[in-house]
Amino acid sequence: MDERVASRIEVKNLTLGYGQDLVLDALDLPIPAGQITVLAGPNGCGKSTLLRAIRRLHAPQSGAVLLDGEDIARLKGKALGRRIGLLAQSPSAPLDMTVEELVRLGRYPHQAMLQPWSARDDVAVATAMAGTGVAHMAQRRIGSLSGGQLQRAWIAMVLAQESDVICLDEPVNHLDMAHQLDCLELVTRLNREEGRTIVLVLHDLNLAARYADQLVFVSGGKVRARGAPEVMMRADLIAEVFNVTAEIILDPVHQRPICIPHRRG
C-alpha cells in the first residue's frame, strides 16, 4: 500500500452502534484518492455499516468521517450526494419504473427546487446509461430486466450522480459469474479511466483480491489489517479474520493471490 497517495476519505476513531451493541469500535481507515478500496470480513463484522457511515446513513456516536479533510457531518445532504454516491445493498424501486426514470433519480442532488431540468442533466443521464450499456433499454421497465441488467441500471443511477467517490455495498450479490465480472470490470473502468475513488464491500475474497488496490479486513468493528492484496492474502491472517484455514496460491491468469479455504479453523 502506497501511503504517499493522498487520502480522499479519512475515517477517524469512528464508534457507532445500536443501543449498547457497538458495531464499529474506534475504527480508523484512510481511503486513498483514485483507488479501489475493498472492505471484506465475516458476516456481521461491520463492513456494511462502515460503508453506510461513510455516506452518513448512520450517525456516529463518536469520531468522524473526513472527506478531503472536512467532517461530513457538516455537509448538507445534497452537497454530500454530489460528492459521495452509494449503491445500497439490494436497492428497490417500483417494477413499472423505466430504466431512464431510475437513472434520472441520480440527478436529485444536482437539482434545486425551482431550477428546471437542464441539458446538463440530460447529458449526465445519457452518459451514465451509455457507460453501463443500458442506453438501448432506456424505456424498458425495470421489472422486465434480468438481474445483471438491473444491477447495471442501478449503477447507472449512481453514475448519474457524478460523484468522485462511489460506494457499492455487495454489488455482485445474486449475480452469476459472468455478470459479477461485468460489474466489477465496469467499476474498474470507472476507476482507471475517470479516476473515481471506489469503495466496495465484497464477500468473495478472490474477487476482492483481484480488483482491490487496497484490501481491508474488518472484524469485530475494527480494521484488522489493510494493504495491497499481495500482502493481505496470507493464510495466517485469513485464519484469524475469517476463521478458516486456507491455502493461498497465485492465480495463473491474473497473477493475483487467490485463497482456497479447506475447513473451518
Added chain:
Amino acid sequence: MFGAHLADITIATQTGHAAVSRRVWTYAGLGMVLCLTMLGSLVFGYKVYSLADVWLALSANDGSETATVIAGLRLPRAIIAPLVGAALGMAGVVVQTLSRNRIASPDTLGLNGGASLAVVVATVVFGVQSLVGLSLAAALGALVTSVVVFGVAAGAGGLSPLKIVLVGVTFASLSHAVVEIILTSNEAQLQQLLFWLSGAFVDRPISLFYNGLPVVVLGAAIAFALSGALDVLHADDSTASSLGVPLVLVRGLAFLAVSLLTGAAVSMAGPVAFVGLVVPHLARRLVGLRHRHQLAAAALSGAIYATLADIAARFVIYPVEAPVGAITAVVGAVTLLVLLKRRLA
C-alpha cells in the same frame, strides 16, 4: 465518457424528445376532454338543455327557470366536481408514493374516516346544520386525523411506509366504527348524514368552491414542490437518503399536502371514494412515474373522472340523484380490476 457510446447517448436524448411531445399531446387531450365534460355537466341532468340555453344562462341570466337551474344549480357542481376530483387525484398520487403502496388512497391514511367522524359529531353533538359548518368540520376532521396518524406513525419509529399504512388503516376503521355507533343511535339524522357520508356534488353552494380553491392550490403547490424528492422516494430509504433526501421532512410535508388536498375535497363534497385510488393508476399509464407529470395528469384525469361520475349520478336512478361517491366507487372498483388484470396479463 466512453467515445464508442456516443451513438447511444444521441439515441437516449432523442427518445427523450419523443416522450416530451407525447406528454404535451396527452395534456392537451385531457384538457379538452375536461372542458367537454364540464360543459356536459351543464347540459345534462333531470332536464337536458341545449348549448344555446347554457350560453344564454351564463352570459345573460334573465331569471328564467332554465337560467336559474343552469347558473344556480348546475354551474356550482360543474366547477366543484372537477376541483374535488383534481384534489383527490393529486392526494392519491402522493399517498401511494408515501406508503409505497399502489392500492393506498387518502382513505388509507384515515383522512376520509376522520372527516366523516367530525361531520357526524358536529351534527349530532353540536347540532351543526349548515352546509358550510359541516364542510368546515370535515376539513378540520381530515387535518386533525392527519396530524394524529402522522404523530403516531412517527412516534412508532422512523415513519416507514408500512407504519404509515398500518396506523392509517387503524384510524380509518376506528372512525368508521364510531360513526356507525353514533348513527345507529340517532336515527333521526341518519338519512341526511347518510347522503353526506357517501359524497355528493348536488346542492352545493358556490361559496364552498371559493373556500376550497385556495386550500387545493396550496396543497398542490406543496406536492409539486416536493415532486423531485417524491421521485426519489420511489426507491428504498437507503437509496433516497444517500441521494440527499431528508426523509422525515419530505414525508411530513407530503402528509401536509395530502391532508390539505383531501380536507378541501371532503369539505366540498364529502368523502368521495376511490378517486384517489384509481386516478393515480391512470396518470402513471399516461405519463409515467415522475411526479411532476403524474401530479399534473392525475389532477386533469381526476377532474374528468369526478365530473363524469357526477353526470352519471343524475341518471343511474333517474329521476332521483344517486350519491356520487357510490358511482365513483363502482366505476373505480371495475377500473381497478381491469388495470390489475392487464398488469398481470
